[in-house]
Amino acid sequence: MSRPGLVLEVDERTPPLLVHEGEGFRLERFPLGTRVIYPPDSLPGIRDVNRRIEDALLNPLGSEPLPELLHSGMRLTIVFDDLSLPLPPMQAPDVRQRVIEQVLEMAANAGVDDVELLAGNALHRRMTPAEIKHIVGERVFNSFWPDRLRNHDAEDRDNLTSLGQTRHGEDVEINSRAAQSDLIVYVNITLVAMSGGAKSVSVGLASYKSLRHHHNVHTLRHSRSFNDPPNSAMHHSYERMHSLLSESVRVFHIECTVNNDVFPSPFQFLNKREWEWTLKDQAKFLAGKRANDLAPAGARHRVWQNMRAPYGVTGVHAGATDLVHEKTLGNVHRQQLTEVQGQSDVLMLGLPYLCPYNVNSVMNPILVYSLGLGYYFNMYKNKPLVREGGALIMYHPMKAEFHPLHHPSYIDFYEEVLTQTIDPATIETKFEEQYATDPWYIHLYRNSYAYHGVHPFYMWYWGAHALSHLGDVICVGADRRVASRFGFRAASTLADALEMAGETVGRSPSLTYLHTPPMTLADVR
């Protein structure tokens, strides 16, 4: 039995606590009285994952067993989440590989010949063959790549099918192969409550024309939070779209959840609560930190990016999207949800080296912004951890470093757009269309390994709710010029940051530190 989440109040006996800051970490001594929110202990993984998968496929929720949906002569499309899930990537074999192999086996037994596999990468960058192989496994890769296993191309006009509009006028346009299939089997890993469910097909296989209906400032500002689907305008839009596309094509959903074992040996102690660190753990920390700090930047980057998580699988559910996702959310909450009483004046976050969009890449400052003000700020149910007008203190070096191959439009967004305005609504009105339709970005998205031209805009909108909610954002250890461009302030230490925050929240603010990673979802009462 795993221990539930914990809200610790820092007192004299509390040791310094672990704080992630990009490709590094530190031990920070927080002021007395600071609330520290820990997720539940990592749940035990399922021992026989293959059997659990088989069971899910044969006894699905709200659907006939998968073998009954498969028949000779049909057109089957298997869609799977791209490398943005899970984070960090899973140690091989990826659970998606196990699921896909069983689905393919059932399809073969049913005599299904017309099978294709699509990565649901939406406007994310194409995955390299090696990245795809890591997800689907060598057998599947060798059998299907490249003709029948490929990335979705949201700019391939000849292979997009419009399925109409929702009652809210939202265009639903998805990959033609999927739209014209007799069955879509969607293989998902849900890491946070935002993912999976109606989002999978309606986003993963969509085009810009479709995505702009929910990836916009208005929707994001009314998604409170986007990790709480019933209160997320974004998810309401996904559901309308999914409902519409389900009228045209049948979707058999398979969702997997994983536990919080994100750090492999020898860094497993980073998952532990600090007062439970053994002497060996403490020695590992000191050695690891020293080595990390002294390592050349390139070597350090490789070490972090090569980290593969030894996740345990906590659930596999299959069948009708809504029923499956309900079970999935239950598992996510079981692993991540911690009840917290009330908001605080200041929220503190340690931002790690990874977000969904810099796997095998560089965490550029816009992604840091999106991770802090988008993903982490929104790790709440009911209401934000920080009160309206409160301050956010986040740790990250936030250097102006970009991956020119993966994030070309991010560089221009940083240099051209953010030098003129940081207001999400103005940015959306003035620049989004230009970037979204820029032929060069489209060319790079389709033929190179670049995120779509509009992607940095979505990252900026991701933080729109936080931007309007917060009174101050202070970045500890950040490059001052970058912080300044975002309208934030940089501080050298936590003490300085708290001193600066005092101008906004007063001299004796209530403080909360969201201890993550691993992921923690705060249920704020």
Add this chain to the structure above:
Amino acid sequence: MILALEYHRSPARYLAAARLPGRLRSAAVPSLAPLRLTNRPVPSMPGPGWVRLRTILSGICGSDLAMAAGKVSPYLGPLTSMPFVPGHEVLAELMDDVRMDDGTDLRAGTRVVIDPVLPCRARGTGPCPSCASGHENRCDHVNAGRISAGLQTGFCADTGGGWSERLVAHRSQLHRVPDALPSERAVLAEPLACAVRSVRRIDVPRGTSIVVVGAGTVGLLTVLALRELTPAGPITVIARHPGQRRRAIALGATETIAPQAALRGLRRITGGSLVRPELGPGYLLGGADIVVECTGGEGLDTALRLVRGGGTVLLSGMPGKPADLTPAWFRELNIVGSYASRGADDFGAALDLASHDALAGFVDSVYPLTRWRDALSHALSAGRSGSVKIAFDPRNGDRYAQNGDSAEPAALPAHTRSTTTSASTTTSTSDTASTGDTDHLDREGADG
């Protein structure tokens, strides 16, 4: 005898200055450059039609700085005669009455600017084909005739130059300055005439997209000329310093971009795609219709990478560095040179433009010749320090305010005020021995 700043032959100094790293250039070039403050005889009159002039102001041009810093192409070596007095951006007053070629009379004391080109008319030779066709700036006789070789006043041993108290000029070089035009504006006439010439060298259809590489004097005045004299569309200026960016916008630029963001920024503006070779800088497939090179440095290479296929690269600054010409071949580019100006037409337009409001404060520092090292150092770091044009007042630079824009004498600028009362002289005997009298060299700052 007159006080003059003289450029003399010194290969050692020339090469030493040329090898200075960029960071040290503004501090060390004035000491290493083959320049010396000296007394020399008043230039004699080379022949009929020549007049004596007393310098009021003389600007420091980028080509003067390139010469001081050892960055000038050896191509131009035979077209100079040493020792010469630099200074080809000259506002002067006539010392004699003169009847111009068109019959008008100018009285002694009249303010004039000079077109520094020394063509056949000034040299007393028969007209070369270029001069005969009205292109005196392309004169084939710049090393012939009654005066020594010299592509311009300021590079010729016999005429003197603006960096001295007196010089001589042929009447065909003179352009009267309107009485209402302040001297600090009038001294911009020559670089403005060059800018006018530049934009008249090419066809600029309505809406043409233009990039100006560099935002020193040449770049900024080119922006003004483009905006005022052509129906150009968007003008994007690649400018290194914030002050340059502000001025470029005030003069009519649509957008400014920092050099390090030029490729990406321009791609966003003009469309197309950015290509990055494994070695060397990137380039655009797409780009601007016309790119004007105004840096006199590595700007040409940048220009060739920013212009669209079939587009035009206009060389407005004096090219100082080699460039990879592959784009010119592969993209079928037109490379157009623009040198000096075509006389009265261009100077007339230049004098009109000189009164433009956005040129206020362009000449923001005036130095006496005795502080020539400070002046050169200031000019070499002008962009960084927020200045544009630095000028000499060989009579008394102290008369002009640092930010003054008035013809009237104004308060003393701090940097000139501080030294005019001190007296220290260090003269290199070896450098001055050949130039005769040194009796005025006890002025502050004069040395070899």
